[in-house]
Amino acid sequence: MDNFNFYSPTEFVFGRGRESECGEYVKKYGGSKVLIHYGGGSAVRSGLIDRVKSSLNASGIKFTELGGVQPNPRDTLVYKGIELCRNEGVDFILAVGGGSVIDSSKAIAAGVLYDGDFWELYSGKKVEKALPLGVVLTIAAAGSEGSPNSVITKEEGSLKRGTGSDVLRSRFSILDPELTQTLPAYQTACGATDIMAHVFERYFTNTKEVEVTDRLCEAVLLTMVKETPRVIADPDNYEARANIMWAGMVAHNGLVGVGRSQDWNSHGLEHELSALYDCAHGAGLAVIMPSWMEYVYKHDVNRFCQMAVRVFGCQMNFEDPEATALEGISRFRSFLKSIGMPINFAELDAKEEDIPALVDKLGVGSGKRAGFVELDYNDCVNIYKIAVNAHI
C-alpha cells in the first residue's frame, strides 16, 4: 500500500427534507451573507429555491442569488458571481444543484478571495483560500459534494480546466434523495454511470495488495448494480435513490482510491466526446469505459477476473481466465445498455471519421498518458475504434 493522506471534513446531512435545515448549517459554519447559486429553472419551479430562502430567513441569514449555471459551467458566469459577491459583501456560497453548480460555486468561492484573474487558479496556480461553501445536492452523479475538485470551461476557445484544493471542500452537504426523484430516467442513468466510472478509475491500479480499498470499491459498485435498475424501473423508489445518492458521495470523496495508483484515462477519452458532441458525461463514459476495458484487460487479466466475479457475479473459468475477464466486461456493457445508456458511437451520434480530431484534441502528441496502462496516440485511436462498433 502506498502512503497516503485522506481528508474529508465535510459534514454530510442526509435524508428527507433536510434542505429545510440549510439556514442552521450556514450559521453553524459562519455564514451571515450568502450567495445562492443555482442552475436552470427547475430548482426555482420545484419550489426548492424558495424553501432554501425560507430556511435562510428563519436563521436570520441574508442572501443574494445567481442562477443560470449551465452543464459544463462557464468562466463567464463565474466572473459575474465573483463581482456580485464582492459588491454585496457575501461571506458564504450556497450551491443548490448538481456537479456543475457546485463546481461553479467552488470557482466563485476561490475567485472572491483571489487577487487576480480567477482563471489563473485553473491554469496551474494553487488555490490557497476560498470562501466557505455549502451544498444542497439535487443530482447523484459528479460527487463534487464531497470532493476537493472543480472543472470550469473557458468560453473563449472552449478550454476545459480543473483545479483541486482542500479549501474547496464544502463545509456541509445536504443530500436529500427526494430531490432526485423528478430526474428523468436518462439523466439518472447518466449519473449512475458517472458514479461507477469514478470507482473503476480507482479500481484499475498497478498497486498490489490493497484489499481494503478493492473491497470498498466493490461495495459501491455492487450497490450501483443492484439499485440502478430499481430506480430506472421505479423513479419514486426512495430507498434505491438514497442508496445511489450516498454511493455517489462515497465513490468520489477519495476513500475508494487510497493507497494506490489510479487511472482516469477513460475520463480523459470521454471529455473529448462530450466536448465535441455535447453529450452527457455519463453517456460518453458508457461508450468509452467498456471499450477501454477491452483494450487494456490483458495487462492484468486477474484483476478483470476479480471484477467479473466479485462485481458482476461471473463464475470463474479456471481453464480460461481471459474468458472470465471478457465476460465481466460484457456484463458491464449489457448492464449499461439495460439502464438506457448508449454503448457505441452511433448511439451517441458520434462519428468514426472524427477519431483523429478527438485524439488530437486529447493532446497525447508523441508522448503517453499515464495510468493503469500507458496510452499513446495509437492506443487512443484504437480504443475509440472499439467504441465505434461496440455491441452486446
Added chain:
Amino acid sequence: MDNFNFYSPTEFVFGRGRESECGEYVKKYGGSKVLIHYGGGSAVRSGLIDRVKSSLNASGIKFTELGGVQPNPRDTLVYKGIELCRNEGVDFILAVGGGSVIDSSKAIAAGVLYDGDFWELYSGKKVEKALPLGVVLTIAAAGSEGSPNSVITKEEGSLKRGTGSDVLRSRFSILDPELTQTLPAYQTACGATDIMAHVFERYFTNTKEVEVTDRLCEAVLLTMVKETPRVIADPDNYEARANIMWAGMVAHNGLVGVGRSQDWNSHGLEHELSALYDCAHGAGLAVIMPSWMEYVYKHDVNRFCQMAVRVFGCQMNFEDPEATALEGISRFRSFLKSIGMPINFAELDAKEEDIPALVDKLGVGSGKRAGFVELDYNDCVNIYKIAVNAHI
C-alpha cells in the same frame, strides 16, 4: 434509509514513517505547546517517543509529557493530565498509543477547558469544547483515532463510563502500520476481533434496504477475514498490517453504520467480562459475539444468511436457510479460534457461576436492552450460558 449526519473531519496521515511528520501536523492544526500522552514503556523503549520529540523540536513546538496510561484508562491519570496542561499552558494534546491512550487524551482535552470536575462530562453532561488533539496510532483495534468517543474508568467503584462529541475527534491521526509490527500475535488478534465486532454491531440492524452500508460493512469484514490470518502467520507482513490498520479506522468512524439502527449488545455483554476477569476486550468479544448470534439469529434468518454467504463464503442452502445462518456463525467462531482467540468461558478463565453477577452488573433489571433484538435479564443469562460451552 433513516436520516443521518456523517462527519469525520480528521486528516488521516497513513504509511511508513509518517510519525516523523507529527510536528508539522501539530503546527498545521494550531498547536504550540503539546502534551505528549502515552502508555507503558514500549513506546519509549522502541524509540517512538524520541522520534515524536524530534519531529516536534524540528517544527519548533514545545512539549511536556505524561506516560502511564493503563488499559481501561483511569480517571486518576486524567486529573493529573488536566492539572499538568493547565500549569504548563498546553494548547494541544498528542496521543501516542492505542485506544486507551487516545481515550485518556480525549478526556484531558475536554477536561482542561471544563470549569468543573471532568467526570461530569462522563456522567451525562455534554462535551462542548476541548483542546485540539492529534494521534500517533500504535495498535489497530479500538478505532478511537477516527471516532468521537472516549471511555474512562473511575477507579473508585470501577465505574466505566463513556462520552462522545465531535469536538473530541482528533484533528489528525497518523497511522503507520510498521508501528504495529512488534505487537504480539494475541494482541493483534484481539484487535482484529474488536474491529470485526465494531462492524457486526452495525451490520445487524432492523432498518431495511440500506444496501450501500451493508456492502461497506462486508468490505471491511472480508478484508479482516483475508488479512488477519496473514498477519498472524507472518507478523512482519506490512501489506496485511496496512490493510488491517485502515480497516480498523473505517470500521469505527461512523461510515459503516449510517442510515440505520445499530445493536451494541455484544459490547455491553463483553464489558462485564473484561471488568470481572480483566481479560482483553477483543478476547471477551470472541467469546460473546458468536454466542449472541446463535441466540438471536431466528429474529432475521435472511440477514444471517447474507453474512454467511457474503462474508464467510457459505453456499446458500435454499431448502434450509437456518442451516446456512448457523453455518455462517460457526465459520465466524472457527475463524476466531484459528487466529488464537478464546471462544468459551473456560478459555477465558470465566466461570459459569458468575453469570448472575455479570447480568446484575450489566444492570438490565426488569427492563430490556435495546438493539437488533431487545434483551431482558433472562436473555442475557442465556447468551452467557451459550458462551460457557461454545466449541467448534
